[in-house]
Amino acid sequence: MASSPLLTKISHPFSSIYPTKFTPFYLATEQSFKFPSTLFNFVKHLSSNDNPTIFHNFNFDSFYANLIDNSSHKINLTQVHAKLLLLGIQQNGFLVSKLVNAAVNFGEISYARKVFDKFPDPDVFLWNAIIRGYSKYNLFASAVEMYSRMQVLWVSPDGYTLPHVLKACGGIPSFRMGQQVHGQIFRLGFEKDVFVQNGVVAFYAKCGKIASAKVVFDRLEIRNVVSWTSMISGYAQNGQPIEALRVFDEMRSTGVMPDWIALVSVIRAHTDVEDLEHGKSIHSCVIKMGLELEPDLLIALTAMYAKCGQVMVARSFFNLVKVPNLILWNAMISGYAKNGYAEEAVKLFRDMIAHNIKTDSITARSAVLACAQVGSFDLARWMDNYISKSEHKDDVFVNSALIDMFAKCGNVDMARMVFNRTLDKDVVVWSSMIVGYGLHACNHSGLVEDGWQLFHCMKDYGIEPRHQHYACLVDLLGRSGYLDQAYDFIMNMPIEPGVSVWGALLSACKIHRHVTLGEYAAERLFSLESYNTGHYVQLSNLYASARMWDRVAKIRVLMRDKGLSKDLGxxxxxxxxxxxxxxxxxxxxxxxxxxxxxxxxxxxxxxxxxxxxxxxxxxxxxxxxxxxxxxxxxxxxxxxxxxxxxxxxxxxxxxxxxxxxxxxxxxxxxxxxxxxxxxxxxxxxxxxxxxxxxxxxxxxxx
DNA sequence: ATAGGGTTAG
Known part of the structure; x- marks a missing residue:
C-alpha cells in the first residue's frame, strides 16, 4: 500500500508536536480515484487501528462516493458501510442512498435493505432507492409496503418515487393501490411530469384498464417514445394487437422514432395476430436501425417466427442469442410443439436441462404437450419422472397436461395416477381425466361407468361442467347406442352445444348408422365450422357405412367446391x-x-x-x-x-x-x-x- | 437514481 504511487504519503502538519500518534497518513489524489483497487487498499488502511488518520480538509462525500461508484462487488460496499458506521457518519443520507442504489444495481436487494434499516431517518432519496430496488427485481409487494411506510412517516414522494411505485402496482397488479397513487399524483401536481404520467399509463394498461390508460395518454402534452410504447404494449397485452399496430403507425406519423423496446412490443403484436408479412417489415426496420443483434429483439423475433410456423428461421435467431434466457427457450420450445415439431421440442427441452438452464412452469407445460404429441410411452414416463422431481409437480396446468399426455400415450392408468396425486383439482384437471377415459373407453363398461361417475361428482366438488364434459357424455351414450338419450341430453344442456358435442353425436351416429340424426348433427357442425374437413369426412363415412353412395359423391363434390381435401396419412x-x-x-x-x-x-x-x-x-x-x-x-x-x-x-x-x-x-x-x-x-x-x-x-x- | 418490452400451457 505504501508503495502505491497513486497515494501520496503525507506527513501530518502537526507531526512534530504529536510525532507518534498521527504520522503518516495518505492522501488519495484525483488520479487514484480511477483505480479502485488502490482505493480499497486505502480504505483498509484507514480502517486499521495502527493508522489513526486525520481528516483535515478531507472531502468525505466525494471520496466515499467515488469508492462506491468504483465498487465492483458487494464486498466493497460492505467495507464502505463498515467505515461509515465506524466513523459515526452513517447519518450521511447522500452516501447511504448511494450505497443502497449500488447494492440494488448488484442485485443485492436484501443487503440494500440491511443498509437501509440501519439508517435512522430516511429522506426521500433513500426511500426512492429502496423502493426502486424492490420494484426492479419484481418484489412488488415489498415496494408497495415500503411506500406505505414512507407515507406513515410523512415523507412526500417525488417524481422519482412515483414511477417505481406505479410499476409495482401494475406488477402485482393492485388496481386499488394504483388508483390511490394516481389520486395522490393529481393532488401533488405531477400531471405534467412525463415520467410519472407514463407510469400511470402503463399501470392502467397492466390492470387491463386500457380505456383509462388511453384517457391519461391522450391528456399528455409531451409524448415520448416511452409513452407510445406503453400504449402499444398495453393494447398488445390486452388482446388488441390490431389496435397496438395502429398506435404504432400513429407514433411513426408523428415523427417519434421507435427504439428497441418499442420494436419488441410491435413484434409481439404481429406475433399475436400471426401476421408474418407485416412482422417481416418490422424485422427489416430492426435491421435498418442496426438493432439486429440486440438480444431482446432476437428473442422477440424468435417468438414471432416460431409462432408463425417458421421454426427453421426462428431457430436461426435462437442460435444467435448467446446468453441463456428462459423466455427465449420457452418461445422456441412452444414454437416447435405448436407446429408439430414435437421431437425437436423435446430435444430442446433436454438440452435446456443439460445446459442447467432454469425451467419454469411454461417450459414444463410446453414440454409435456410435446411428449403427448410424440405419443411414446417411454418418453411420457421419463417426462412424468422429471416433473415429479421438479418444482412444477404441483402446478395444475402441468398436471392436467400430464394426464392428457398419458391418456394420449396409451396408458389411462398412469393418467389416473397423476389425477389422484393432483391435490388442487380444477375444472380442466377433471376434463383431462374424463377425456382420457373417453379416448380409451369405447365399449369397456367399467371405464364408461368411471366416466359417468366422474361427471356426476364434479358438481359435488363445486365444479360446473363445461362443453367438453357434455361432449364426453354424448360420446359415451352415443357409442353405447343410446342415440336418443344422447340427443335428449344435448337438448337439455344448460349451455349452447358446440362443435365437440355435435361431433361426438355425429360419430356415434356413424357407428350405429343413424343417418337422419347424423345429418342433423352434421348440419350444425357445418354451420359452426364450415371449412373443417373432418366434419365432411365424418358425414361421408356415415353415408358410406349406410351404403348411400350417391350422397357420398355429393359430399365429395361439396368438399371439392370448398377447396377442402383430406390430409395425407x-x-x-x-x-x-x-x-x-x-x-x-x-x-x-x-x-x-x-x-x-x-x-x-x-x-x-x-x-x-x-x-x-x-x-x-x-x-x-x-x-x-x-x-x-x-x-x-x-x-x-x-x-x-x-x-x-x-x-x-x-x-x-x-x-x-x-x-x-x-x-x-x-x-x-x-x-x-x-x-x-x-x-x-x-x-x-x-x-x-x-x-x-x-x-x-x-x-x-x- | 426514474418510466415502456419478450415466453402463456391443459
Whole structure:
C-alpha cells in the first residue's frame, strides 16, 4: 500500500508536536480515484487501528462516493458501510442512498435493505432507492409496503418515487393501490411530469384498464417514445394487437422514432395476430436501425417466427442469442410443439436441462404437450419422472397436461395416477381425466361407468361442467347406442352445444348408422365450422357405412367446391427410441425391401387365416386390384411390418397414426396381433386401439 | 437514481 504511487504519503502538519500518534497518513489524489483497487487498499488502511488518520480538509462525500461508484462487488460496499458506521457518519443520507442504489444495481436487494434499516431517518432519496430496488427485481409487494411506510412517516414522494411505485402496482397488479397513487399524483401536481404520467399509463394498461390508460395518454402534452410504447404494449397485452399496430403507425406519423423496446412490443403484436408479412417489415426496420443483434429483439423475433410456423428461421435467431434466457427457450420450445415439431421440442427441452438452464412452469407445460404429441410411452414416463422431481409437480396446468399426455400415450392408468396425486383439482384437471377415459373407453363398461361417475361428482366438488364434459357424455351414450338419450341430453344442456358435442353425436351416429340424426348433427357442425374437413369426412363415412353412395359423391363434390381435401396419412413407430415415419406405399425407408417382404408374408398369412376385405367402406369406386393395393399399403401396415422385423419376439408395437384407422386395416391388425402373437397399440386421430389375440379394445366401435 | 418490452400451457 505504501508503495502505491497513486497515494501520496503525507506527513501530518502537526507531526512534530504529536510525532507518534498521527504520522503518516495518505492522501488519495484525483488520479487514484480511477483505480479502485488502490482505493480499497486505502480504505483498509484507514480502517486499521495502527493508522489513526486525520481528516483535515478531507472531502468525505466525494471520496466515499467515488469508492462506491468504483465498487465492483458487494464486498466493497460492505467495507464502505463498515467505515461509515465506524466513523459515526452513517447519518450521511447522500452516501447511504448511494450505497443502497449500488447494492440494488448488484442485485443485492436484501443487503440494500440491511443498509437501509440501519439508517435512522430516511429522506426521500433513500426511500426512492429502496423502493426502486424492490420494484426492479419484481418484489412488488415489498415496494408497495415500503411506500406505505414512507407515507406513515410523512415523507412526500417525488417524481422519482412515483414511477417505481406505479410499476409495482401494475406488477402485482393492485388496481386499488394504483388508483390511490394516481389520486395522490393529481393532488401533488405531477400531471405534467412525463415520467410519472407514463407510469400511470402503463399501470392502467397492466390492470387491463386500457380505456383509462388511453384517457391519461391522450391528456399528455409531451409524448415520448416511452409513452407510445406503453400504449402499444398495453393494447398488445390486452388482446388488441390490431389496435397496438395502429398506435404504432400513429407514433411513426408523428415523427417519434421507435427504439428497441418499442420494436419488441410491435413484434409481439404481429406475433399475436400471426401476421408474418407485416412482422417481416418490422424485422427489416430492426435491421435498418442496426438493432439486429440486440438480444431482446432476437428473442422477440424468435417468438414471432416460431409462432408463425417458421421454426427453421426462428431457430436461426435462437442460435444467435448467446446468453441463456428462459423466455427465449420457452418461445422456441412452444414454437416447435405448436407446429408439430414435437421431437425437436423435446430435444430442446433436454438440452435446456443439460445446459442447467432454469425451467419454469411454461417450459414444463410446453414440454409435456410435446411428449403427448410424440405419443411414446417411454418418453411420457421419463417426462412424468422429471416433473415429479421438479418444482412444477404441483402446478395444475402441468398436471392436467400430464394426464392428457398419458391418456394420449396409451396408458389411462398412469393418467389416473397423476389425477389422484393432483391435490388442487380444477375444472380442466377433471376434463383431462374424463377425456382420457373417453379416448380409451369405447365399449369397456367399467371405464364408461368411471366416466359417468366422474361427471356426476364434479358438481359435488363445486365444479360446473363445461362443453367438453357434455361432449364426453354424448360420446359415451352415443357409442353405447343410446342415440336418443344422447340427443335428449344435448337438448337439455344448460349451455349452447358446440362443435365437440355435435361431433361426438355425429360419430356415434356413424357407428350405429343413424343417418337422419347424423345429418342433423352434421348440419350444425357445418354451420359452426364450415371449412373443417373432418366434419365432411365424418358425414361421408356415415353415408358410406349406410351404403348411400350417391350422397357420398355429393359430399365429395361439396368438399371439392370448398377447396377442402383430406390430409395425407402417415404412421409413426418408435424403435429403440427413434421415431420412424411411413406414408402410404412408402418405399423411402432404407430397409424398404425387407419391409415389403414382411408385408407380403403377412398378407399371405392373413389370406390363409381366412381374412376377407370389407368392400363396402367408401371404396366402391376402386377396382379390385386398386383396392388390394391401397389397403395393404396403408401407412400403419408398413409401420407394423417394420416393427415386426426390428423388434424381438413378443415386444409390443406402439404406433401413432394421424388419420382415423380404416376398417380393413383395423380387422387386419386384429388378426395380425393373433398371428404373430404381439400386442399392437395404435393411436389414431381419435383414440387408442389395443390389439391383442385377435381382438381390439375398442370393440370395433371407433 | 426514474418510466415502456419478450415466453402463456391443459
Amino acid at each position: 402417415y404412421s409413426l413407430i418408435e424403435i429403440n427410441g427413434k421415431l420412424e415415419a411411413f406414408r402410404v406405399g412408402d418405399k423411402s425407408h432404407p430397409r424398404s425391401k425387407e419391409i415389403f417382404e414382411e408385408l407380403e408374408s403377412l398378407e399371405r398369412r392373413l389370406k390363409q387365416a381366412g381374412f376377407v376385405l370389407d368392400r363396402n367402406s367408401s371404396l366402391h369406386d376402386l377396382n379390385e386390384e386398386e383396392m388390394e393395393e391401397t389397403l395393404c399399403n396403408h401407412s400403419e401396415r408398413l409401420a407394423i411390418a417394420f416393427g415386426l422385423i426390428s423388434t424381438a419376439q413378443g415386444t409390443a408395437l406402439r404406433i401413432t397414426k394421424n388419420l382415423r384407422a380404416c376398417i380393413n386395416c383395423h380387422s387386419a391388425t386384429k388378426l395380425i396381433s393373433k398371428l404373430v402373437n404381439r400386442e399392437i397399440i395404435v393411436r389414431d386421430a381419435n383414440r387408442f386401439h389395443h390389439f391383442k389375440d385377435g381382438v381390439c379394445s375398442c370393440g370395433d366401435y371407433w
